[in-house]
Amino acid sequence: MVVYQLQGNANDWWKATRGRVFPTDTAQNWTAFTETFNGKYFSENAQEQKMAEFLRLRQGQMTVDQYEAEFARLSKFSSKMVEDPLDKARRFRDGLKPDLRSQLILLNMRDYNEIYERAQAVERDMIERAATSGSWYAPVRDNHHFGKKPMVGNRRFVSPIRKNIGKPAHYSNAVCRRCGGRHGNGPCPSRDGACFGCGGRGHQVRNCPNR
Template sequence: MAVNRQMHQLVEQFLKLKPPKFTGKGDPEATPRWVEELEKAFEVLRCIESEKITLAVYQLQENANDWWKATSARVFPKGVAQTWAAFTESFYGKYFSDSARERKIAEFMQLCQGQMIVDQYEAEFARLSKFAPRMVEHPEDKVRRFREGLKPDIRTQLIPTNLRTYEDIYDRAQALERDQVDRAAASGSRFA
C-alpha cells in the first residue's frame, strides 16, 4: 500500500512539472528534446531508474505507446533490471534514425560561430554536441572543437592561451568578445 502511494505521489509531482508527451510523429529532433525534458524532471524529483521508466512510459501516447507495449518485454525481459540507458537506446533506435543522427553529427561538425554571439554559439555547440558524444568525450577534444568553431579574430587570441577546460575557453571567448564590442563602441563614439 505504501509503495503505491509513493508512486502516486511521484506521478503527481511529475505531472506538476508539465512534462511533454510523446506520440512518435513529427520532427526526429523532437525525440532527443523529449528525453532531455524528462531528464530535467527526473533530476528535480531524484528518480531512481525504474521510476524513470514508469514516468516516461506514462508520457507515451498513440503510436509511441503502441510501440512500447510491443517492445517492452524485449527491452526488459523478466529478471533484467530496468535502466534508463536501455530504454533510451531502444527509444532512439525507433524514433531517432541513424540518418537523422548523422545529419545532426554533420551539423555539429560544420558548426561555426558566424554571426552568432559567443553565448548563442555555445548554446548551439552544447545542443549539437549531444548528438556527437564521442567527438567531445575527452575534455581536450571538446575545447579544441569549440575553439575551432569560433570567429577567427577570437580564435587566434585563444590559441596561445592553451586553455584546457571547456568552461575556461568559453569564459575567455566571452571576455574577448565583450572587449571587442567595448573597443568598437569606444572608437565609434570618438568619431560620432
C-alpha cells in the same frame, strides 16, 4: 523514471514493446532501453545528420553565448567526439570567429569553461571598443536633414548645373546707365515712356496707381 514521462504514441509504443525488450524476470537496464528507443524515434540516419551538423558548426554571426548553446546541444549527439576534455575544448575554440580564435590560441588554454569565459570577455571588449571609436554600428547620418550637400569621398558633392531652357543664361540687376534704376535684363522703360515703378503706360512713377 523515464518511461513515466512517455506520453501519447510513445507511451502506447512502450507498453507494446516492453515485454519484448525486457521479458519477465529480466532486469531492466539503460543501454537496452536507449537502443530500443533510438531505434524507434532517433534512427541512425538522424544521428548521422546531427553529427554532421556538429562537425560543420561555426560561430559565424552568432554571439559567443549563442554559439556555446548550439555547441552544447549538438555535442549531445556526438558524445564520442567530446569525451576527451581537451578535444571538446579544442573543437569549441576552433569554431570561434577568427579574431577571437587567434587571441585564444596565443593563450594556449586547454579547459573548455575557461575558453568559453575568456571568449565572452574578449567579445565584450571588442564591442565596447568599437562602440567607443564609432567604427561599428555607427548610424549613417542623412546630410539632407542637416541642410548639407552629400559627401563623395573626401570632397563635397556638387550637384550638376541644370540648363535654363528658355531663360537668359545670365541675369543682371546692375544700375541702368540710362534711367538709374534696376530692371534686370529687360529693356529700359524710359525708351518707350513706360512707368518706372510698374512698367505700365499712360502714367509716370510719381502717380503710379500700383505703388
